[in-house]
Amino acid sequence: xxxxxxxxxxxxxxxxxxxxxxxxxxxxxxxxxxxxxxxxxxxxxxxxxxxxxxxxxxxxxxxxxxxxxxxxxxxxxxxxxxxxxxxxxxxxxxxxxxxxxxxxxxxxxxxxxxxxxxxxxxxxxxxxxxxxxxxxxxxxxxxxxxxxxxxxxxxxxxxxxxxxxxxxxxxxxxxxxxxxxxxxxxxxxxxxxxxxxxxxxxxxxxxxxxxxxxxxxxxxxxxxxxxxxxxxxxxxxxxxxxxxxxxxxxxxxxxxxxxxxxxxxxxxxxxxxxxxxxxxxxxxxxxxxxxxxxxxxxxxxxxxxxxxxxxxxxxxxxxxxxxxxxxxxxxxxxxxxxxxxxxxxxxxxxxxxxxxxxxxxxxxxxxxxxxxxxxxxxxxxxxxxxxxxxxxxxxxxxxxxxxxxxx
Amino acid sequence: xxxxxxxxxxxxxxxxxxxxxxxxxxxxxxxxxxxxxxxxxxxxxxxxxxxxxxxxxxxxxxxxxxxxxxxxxxxxxxxxxxxxxxxxxxxxxxxxxxxxxxxxxxxxxxxxxxxxxxxxxxxxxxxxxxxxxxxxxxxxxxxxxxxxxxxxxxxxxxxxxxxxxxxxxxxxxxxxxxxxxxxxxxxxxxxxxxxxxxxxxxxxxxxxxxxxxxxxxxxxxxxxxxxxxxxxxxxxxxxxxxxxxxxxxxxxxxxxxxxxxxxxxxxxxxxxxxxxxxxxxxxxxxxxxxx
Numbered sequence: 102x103x104x105x106x107x108x109x110x111x112x113x114x115x116x117x118x119x120x121x122x123x124x125x126x127x128x129x130x131x132x133x134x135x136x137x138x139x140x141x142x143x144x145x146x147x148x149x150x151x152x153x154x155x156x157x158x159x160x161x162x163x164x165x166x167x168x169x170x171x172x173x174x175x176x177x178x179x180x181x182x183x184x185x186x187x188x189x190x191x192x193x194x195x196x197x198x199x200x201x202x203x204x205x206x207x208x209x210x211x212x213x214x215x216x217x218x219x220x221x222x223x224x225x226x227x228x229x230x231x232x233x234x235x236x237x238x239x240x241x242x243x244x245x246x247x248x249x250x251x252x253x254x255x256x257x258x259x260x261x262x263x264x265x266x267x268x269x270x271x272x273x274x275x276x277x278x279x280x281x282x283x284x285x286x287x288x289x290x291x292x293x294x295x296x297x298x299x300x301x302x303x304x305x306x307x308x309x310x311x312x313x314x315x316x317x318x319x320x321x322x323x324x325x326x327x328x329x330x331x332x333x334x335x336x337x338x339x340x341x342x343x344x345x346x347x348x349x350x351x352x353x354x355x356x357x358x359x360x361x362x363x364x365x366x367x368x369x370x371x372x373x374x375x376x377x378x379x380x381x382x383x384x385x386x387x388x389x390x391x392x393x394x395x396x397x398x399x400x401x402x403x404x405x406x407x408x409x410x411x412x413x414x415x416x417x418x419x420x421x422x423x424x425x426x427x428x429x430x431x432x433x434x435x436x437x438x439x440x441x442x443x444x445x446x447x448x449x450x451x452x453x454x455x456x457x458x459x460x461x462x463x464x465x466x467x468x469x470x471x472x473x474x475x476x477x478x479x480x481x482x483x484x485x486x487x488x489x490x491x492x493x494x495x496x497x498x499x500x501x502x503x504x505x506x507x508x
Numbered sequence: 509x510x511x512x513x514x515x516x517x518x519x520x521x522x523x524x525x526x527x528x529x530x531x532x533x534x535x536x537x538x539x540x541x542x543x544x545x546x547x548x549x550x551x552x553x554x555x556x557x558x559x560x561x562x563x564x565x566x567x568x569x570x571x572x573x574x575x576x577x578x579x580x581x582x583x584x585x586x587x588x589x590x591x592x593x594x595x596x597x598x599x600x601x602x603x604x605x606x607x608x609x610x611x612x613x614x615x616x617x618x619x620x621x622x623x624x625x626x627x628x629x630x631x632x633x634x635x636x637x638x639x640x641x642x643x644x645x646x647x648x649x650x651x652x653x654x655x656x657x658x659x660x661x662x663x664x665x666x667x668x669x670x671x672x673x674x675x676x677x678x679x680x681x682x683x684x685x686x687x688x689x690x691x692x693x694x695x696x697x698x699x700x701x702x703x704x705x706x707x708x709x710x711x712x713x714x715x716x717x718x719x720x721x722x723x724x725x726x727x728x729x730x731x732x733x734x735x736x737x738x739x740x741x742x743x744x745x746x747x748x749x750x751x752x753x754x755x756x757x758x759x760x761x762x763x764x765x766x767x768x769x770x771x772x773x774x775x776x777x778x779x780x781x782x783x784x785x786x787x788x789x790x791x792x793x794x795x796x797x798x799x
Binding site: 146147148149150151154286312313314315317318319320322323324326327330342343346347350353354355356373376377379382506507 | 510511514515518522617620624625626627629631635636637638645647649650719720721723725726729732760761764765768769770772773
């Protein structure tokens with residue numbers, strides 16, 4: 102008997118508070134231009150909470166920066182960020198609510214392909230542009246949506262292309278003749294290794310071992326034992342972070358050091374990789390990345406400066422995930438300035454034409470949102486991660502063959 | 509042939525660590541009929557404790573066993589006292605599943621907040637070293653992990669066979685009613701057994717954190733392996749858990765090397781199902797008799 106009145110009181114209280122808050126909010130609103138509301142679902146808890154946090158930093162930094170300049174088209178920007186707990190279902194629900202309940206003006210993408218694919222479909226259904234920083238896997242582009250714009254230089258599956266091109270440029274006697282391809286069985290990693298294997302086999306590099314391992318495979322030692330027995334000149338791993346670290350550790354313990362080692366992920370994390378595999382074991386390892394702190398891309402210097410002012414730390418420890426998210430904001434800022442509108446249909450139409458300057462480079466997309474540029478080839482040299490290709494970004498030249506472990 | 513022998517060596521070394529984790533799980537089930545699905549999360553929790561001791565205080569991960577194990581024994585006793593002790597009656601086993609799963613998710617959440625979700629690994633100076641014995645590679649950390657696990661399992665065996673507490677545990681495992689009638693303090697034995705089970709997870713966690721990168725979500729894979737091991741070994745049988753753990757390590761390593769990593773875990777499940785069709789009580793389990 103007593104529970105119903107208590108609940109009613111709570112509900113009534115909430116309604117009253119909401120009403121008061123609403124009236125205060127309405128009273129405080131700018132009389133001229135209402136802010137531009139942007140809905141963003143981010144993984145602030147769960148498996149992707151770390152990269153979700155990096156994206157949040159990038160988005161919030163952009164909002165702060167653009168608001169300090171007077172906003173977009175004279176309107177301040179308000180970000181409505183909701184946690185999706187790293188769940189694709191929750192992310193899709195969040196976007197549904199942003200569009201139908203919160204009536205946001207724009208939506209920005211969440212973290213990772215897994216969450217971007219269903220979220221982009223929701224946005225497409227309502228005609229919203231879906232400019233997104235981290236959904237670069239085939240699952241996003243296979244939907245062939247015309248509202249998607251991925252703010253990295255190229256689709257993730259192409260992240261190894263720059264390494265293969267570089268190998269082709271080497272004198273024939275210096276190129277690897279044999280290769281092994283271990284790859285994680287997920288939608289982002291194994292396609293990279295498969296694509297590189299196809300390109301390298303065409304170029305005459307003999308495949309001596311290839312395997313796919315499931316994500317629950319935490320022990321890389323048996324795989325490395327098999328690779329070492331095949332004695333390849335090169336190992337190309339389609340990896341994510343954890344398995345990438347484990348693969349390198351297992352190679353070190355097996356005293357197996359190939360002449361060339363490329364891992365799609367793991368070594369491209371400058372803050373994490375040395376601690377996981379030992380700083381003395383990093384030299385000569387290649388990976389790919391979409392961003393570098395000293396790149397001369399549009400607005401990058403200002404981004405790095407503002408980031409360090411807002412969050413502290415070192416430029417080399419800024420996660421590319423923050424730059425990717427910041428680039429989403431840059432694209433919106435640029436397109437709104439060009440078309441004098443934030444109408445989603447007009448934004449989609451405009452972004453399919455021309456090039457758009459961002460910290461990730463000057464981006465342009467095909468009809469399904471795949472960027473048409475190329476990734477940076479990164480290499481660990483003197484225990485630091487540097488871009489070594491393409492030449493306009495490179496800080497150092499690629500060094501090969503890889504030194505022995507501990508050198 | 510070289511590859512096969514190398515795989516068997518790897519499998520035995522890894523199997524020893526899994527045996528340590530699984531022995532705690534099967535001990536708790538044997539005494540209390542509680543399926544501690546939080547065992548994997550407790551292993552990961554201990555791995556983080558050991559990692560923190562290593563990175564902040566420079567305490568060697570293997571030495572940290574001496575700190576982590578008693579600390580988590582106390583935690584285990586507290587968990588049993590708070591969450592498990594009140595579960596009685598015919599539904600106790602099923603209810604314990606839910607309670608322990610909630611605990612596992614709680615531990616995962618707390619670890620995610622404190623340590624974030626990036627992978628961690630304890631890397632002492634000898635982490636990269638390995639020996640070559642008759643042409644076969646033996647990683648130092650894996651060898652130490654195996655030795656530490658074997659020593660702790662021997663210690664467990666000593667406690668269970670040579671101490672008054674151990675006799676009480678075995679009596680409750682065999683016949684709880686008769687044990688209570690003969691004066692065994694059932695509540696106290698259950699509480700201490702749970703603490704012991706968690707402390708085994710703790711020791712295994714300290715070792716696990718040296719061998720594999722881990723993050724708060726690593727417990728999902730761990731618990732599925734551990735449950736498979738204790739079911740194959742026979743629920744409640746520590747000898748069975750050790751045998752099954754080493755068997756799993758060897759089979760997975762052999763299948764990875766000779767066939768494909770994709771089939772490694774699956775092959776163990778195939779063997780488990782085939783074995784249980786013939787011997788449902790597991791390798792060392794005892795078939796329960798009903799009137």
